[in-house]
Amino acid sequence: MTAPELRPCPFCGETDVITIKEPLEKDGLAMVLCLNCYAEAPLNYENGGWNTRADLSQAAIATLERENYELREAVTALQGRLEIQQHNNSVLRTGNIQLQRDVRNATDPFGQD
Numbered sequence: 735m736t737a738p739e740l741r742p743c744p745f746c747g748e749t750d751v752i753t754i755k756e757p758l759e760k761d762g763l764a765m766v767l768c769l770n771c772y773a774e775a776p777l778n779y780e781n782g783g784w785n786t787r788a789d790l791s792q793a794a795i796a797t798l799e800r801e802n803y804e805l806r807e808a809v810t811a812l813q814g815r816l817e818i819q820q821h822n823n824s825v826l827r828t829g830n831i832q833l834q835r836d837v838r839n840a841t842d843p844f845g846q847d
């Protein structure tokens with residue numbers, strides 16, 4: 735069986751990965767080692783091993799990117815609602831100030847503006 739082409743590290747994206755052989759006392763399994771973050775995973779030909787992790791990682795990244803987009807959209811919508819609320823608060827505050835002035839003028843004959 736020929737060795738599959740190794741995918742980039744699923745943890746850091748590094749393409750500089752090598753296969754190593756564990757010592758016999760540790761099963762003597764072929765492992766893949768990332769030379770950047772030193773993550774390792776078995777090079778399991780039947781189940782994909784390292785490359786399967788890379789595939790899962792790509793799927794996880796796609797999911798996270800989609801969620802990130804949705805969250806950004808939600809934040810933008812909330813910012814828009816917040817701006818409207820702040821505008822409404824400003825209008826109400828101005829109205830309250832005017833109302834207080836009107837009440838004061840109506841009840842205090844010496845306090846005319």
Ligand SMILES: [Zn+2]
Pocket residue numbers: 743744745746747748768769770771772773
């Ligand atoms: Zn890595």
